[in-house]
Amino acid sequence: MAKLSLRAVQKLTCKKRDAWWTVFLVDPVATRMLIVLARFRFITPNRVTWAALFIGLASAGFFLQGDSRSLLIGALLYHLSFILDCIDGKLARLKGNGTVFGGWLDYVFDRIRVLFCALALMGGQFLRTGGELYLLAALAVVFLDMLRYVDALQIYKMRMSMRTKIEKVTRERAEAEREEAEREARAAEAPDTARGQQVVFMEDLLRDNPATPAETLRAEAGAETVIDLHEQFRGQFPWYTRLRRAMLRTRVRPHLISGIEFQMFVFIVGPLIGQILWTTAVSAALLMLFELVIMYKFWLSTRDFTRVMEELAPAPSTAGTIAPHLHRGRHRQRGAAQEALLADERYRTPEPEDDPGFQPYPQPRYDRLDPRETYDAQTAWGTTGGYDPHGFPTHGTATLGHPAPAVTQPIPVQRVDAPWPHQEGHRR
Secondary structure, three states, X not given: OOOOOHHHHHHHHOOOOEOHHHHHHHHHHHHHHHHHHOOOOOOOHHHHHHHHXXXXXXXXXXXXXOOHHHHHHHHHHHHHHHHHHHHHHHHHHHHOOOOHHHHHHHHHHHHHHHHHHHHHHHHHHHHHHOOOHHHHHHHHHHHHHHHHHHHHHHHXXXXXXXXXXXXXXXXXXXHHHHHHHHHOOOOOOHHHHHHHOOOEEHHHHHHHOOOOOHHHHHHHHOOOOEEOOOHHHHHHOHHXXXXXXXXXXXXXXXXXXXXXHHHHHHHHHHHHHOOHHHHHHHHHHHHHHHHHHHHHHHHHHHHHHHHHHHHHOOOOOOOOOOOHHHOOOHHHOOOHHHHHHHHOHHHOXXXXXXXXXXXXXXXXXXXXXXXXXXXXXXXXHOOOOOEOOOOOEOOOEOOOOOEOOOOOOOOOOOOOOOEXXXXXXXXX
């Protein structure tokens, strides 16, 4: 590719907003290395990602040894691994050969590097000192790293979902207005107006114009089409906008302690100054503090979303809602035939007071059996054995002194299809 100047590479590859560690300690080195690496065709973003992983695992090997010299080498290797981790994305943006698989590979390898380095760093110190706090620190580092990135992905997903629902409701509203205008015989003007109405989000305007106040951007874009999902946050913290605008002049984002700074403090600053536990504890506390701020900001954003949805769709909309019949599981859904069957009084279960003599399973009647085929259980078993509560003879001794039979003679029962006396409606 053609030779590019350092300023051109920085403008093409560096993000408009980034972590302060990346802006001041990574980008100056990464952009200069990128100028050299971009000249070789066999160097691809995925290969750079693999190289970053291997160097990160090498740093974990030095962390495991635990001595001061090994900690120094491990910290330097980890920083080099992070520089390469930044170069793979910059190289993809510069050459335009980034892929979805490459983004996934970069994310997974980052988590693997943090896991191995955390276990190696804290495990090495535990083997040298025997301090059990190092084991807890290893678990805390892995947990906070996963929490940070999982929470960031989930918040991003929910924000995109809110934007999608707002856009859908806006389209539905524009379509309804267009149909109403057509019914009022103004179809020549209304359709173009409705189709030209687009939703513009304030966060997109601020991202493209970070130095411009929000009021100015709203006035230029049109107050009716701009959706601001961070209005409550800026209203409660008016100084945040000024701080953000001042920090963005140097490309530093207001989120000062993120997952990047947390990793750098644990795996670079701590080993260099020899205070691994204290550095881990302080960086973990700061990370959780900023995460709580992000969660609070997201909660206020959800309230803004509810307000915007009420303004756009005063009537209930189908956007983002669940149909009433889906609130019950499929196993609870009843068809029309089943509902009619349950409503039929003829199939209703009788209450005890309605039919005191109701028996769910009719008992056999012996009054219509052939006397020649009957079996007198009372005579065969005697009177001392008795009967159990179910009507069966108990196992005892017969009256004549002979042992009771082990198996009783079956009693044939004759079906009589006639109404039972004293129980109308039941057949035997």
